[in-house]
Amino acid sequence: MKIRNFRGGVHPEYNKHFTSDKPIKVLPAPKQVVIPLTQHTGAAAEPTVAKGDAVLLGQEIGKASHAVSASVHSSVSGTVVAVEPRPAINGRSVLSVVIDNDGRDAAESMSGHHDPIQLSAEEIKSRVEAAGIVGLGGAAFPTSVKLNPPEDYKIEYLLLNGSECEPYLTADQRIMEEHTEDVILGAKLLAKAVGADKIVIAVEANKPEAIKKLQALAGSHQIEVVALAIKYPAGGEKQLIKAVLGREVPSHGLPSQIGVLVQNVQTAWATAVACRTGKPLIERVLTVSGDGIKEPSNFLVRVGTPFKDVIEAAGGFVGEPGKVIAGGPMMGLAQFDLDVPVVKGVSGILVLSNKMVKQYEPLPCIKCARCVDVCPVYLMPVRIELYAMNGMWDHAEDYGAMDCIECGCCTYICPSKRELLDWIRVAKTEIVEAQRRQTS
Amino acid sequence: MEGTRLVLSPSPHVRDEDTTQKIMLTVAAALVPVWAAATYFFGFDSIRLVVASALAAMGSEALFLALRRKPITISDGSALVTGMLLGLSLPPSLPTWMAVFGAFVAIVVGKQVFGGLGYNPFNPALVGRAVLVASFATQMTTWTAPFTDAVTQATPLVSGTAGYSELFFGTVPGSLGETSALAILLGGIILFYRGVLDYRIPVGFIGTVVVFSLLFGQDVVYQLLGGSLLFGAVFMATDMVTSPITPVGRWVFGIGCGLILVVIRFWGSLPEGLTYSILLMNALTPLINRWTRPRIYGRGVKDA
Known part of the structure; x- marks a missing residue:
């Protein structure tokens, strides 16, 4: 082939x-789910339920609000106990629907x-x-x-x-x-x-x-x-x-x-x-893995299940965890609050032990050009980093900062342990901000 | 799970194992076969000059980092490499103090005044060598034959009196590290295998010399093996800090080195031009980087 x-x-x-080689195991629904109304790229869904409402499994609880948006459904049946901002995997508070699970999984009629x-x-x-x-x-x-x-x-x-x-x-x-x-x-x-x-x-x-x-x-x-x-x-x-x-x-x-x-x-x-x-997207398969987790597994998880429930279902931590990551190690988001819920986009929960979590002091760039060689969109990350560090945003843009896909290959490969991608992200933010100022 | 302290940092969360220090020590390790060959051919002089040069380079680096109130980072191995490279580029009979002086110049004038590791535009070892050639022209062009400390001879590039196999194994007069093609190739293979050497620079460099030697009716083997070309193309021109970072730029750099070397050798008044060919191309490196930017993915493509 x-x-x-x-x-x-x-x-x-x-x-x-x-x-x-671990078959997908169904994770039982938790007692309470927290379902953010923004789980997708684009505008938040608008809540269609309020505190005190009874909801059915699969019922729409957030309606797509914009050209780029997606509706959100309840992953359990039960009672809405709050519609309020809750911590989400992106580190911010996101308007979420909190539902107490009645355990019956009474489903809305699906065609x-x-x-x-x-x-x-x-x-x-x-x-x-x-x-x-x-x-x-x-x-x-x-x-x-x-x-x-x-x-x-x-x-x-x-x-x-x-x-x-x-x-x-x-x-x-x-x-x-x-x-x-x-x-x-x-x-x-x-x-x-x-x-x-x-x-x-x-x-x-x-x-x-x-x-x-x-x-x-x-x-x-x-x-x-x-x-x-x-x-x-x-x-x-x-x-x-x-x-x-x-x-x-x-x-x-x-x-x-x-x-x-x-x-x-x-x-x-x-x-x-x-x-x-006719079943809406209320659950997904994700991998729980890493050297910091006792029983690495593949689970079918209801959207809204707290990270800590998923980690417990995988046997909990081995020793002290160093990092908990939503997603994989190359592009995933590090977490500090394990009450955050699993959302549609969470492909994995990765627990790295303290031993695996290394922190480095960046050393001077030796122009080895490995970042240039590995960049899959053919950028020169080292140049964009240099321009970003010096606030030269127009140069950073000229060198293609906005074409960066943030895969992290440059930071991964750098022998001087420089934070190349971080600086490219800074440049991207500044370039977008400058464009916004210009048009407004 | 309460009270757990978790590390927060942006992605990526894993890093490659390679470090600056490992890269530098790899270069030093790749120089060991060359040094061993030099010691076999030239005896104690090889040990005397390389050790003196390496110690002086590391000492100068520590001294100037202290003066600049910077952390002493000689454990990164870069001064060791510079010292070894300089030592191996010296004629066997050179007085020790000249090697020490050369190493001092290499580190201080070639590197520290520009801001230290990563900021120097010119290959520090070659800066040291160029200053030595300018200061001690006679001593720097006085060669001894291998296995003797007998008198001065010209390198084979000039004398033209050596068999091809002698050139390959290195039993000819020359600077310590440059005579044995075999040892240099061995070192080059180590560098390439460890991902420390980009093939474009040595191939472009050596290829250009071969092509022009053929064009101008020179003995290709002598041009390749008789002087310091091989040592320079594998160990000096490939210095990461002072060579281009773009793939195309590395071709341009290697070919440019070859062209300058050919011009100096064929028409210049110097017998050898390796040092100046690389130093001149070092000066052009920032421009080469600017002119050879890779085409970014998705630029210049049409819609379906």
């Missing part, structure tokens, strides 16, 4: 062995379709929108928005992203292996929704079992399964498109401009489930 590669990228310790592939493109899109589906790879971009690209662009390819290049994470792998049929069905539904003729499922070559299972089912459906180089960030949207199709997304543009729609495999699975059963 030909391995699809891309330029740049790094080889961190993948550490997938902790959980790659599925016994053979969803018969659904029209419009029906698929409206079901995806109603189910509040967002990209489950991590960025949580509302899927319904992606399914409605600007009309001038014809979508040729649906590219299903099963690379899961973040170290430790195995949730997508397990989905591909345990729910192969739904992944394929979801791919077909998403392709139909945008009128794409061709479906390519791309999986990092370190998941041979998933590739084999997908291929076995794909053969009859004109779906191609391809193997990706085992390298981070193979699953970055731009890197994936370049590796598989040889095309480049225009700078500051969208994949739809080059005829491509990229969706994560778990998003495809959620789409299939929503179309077949």
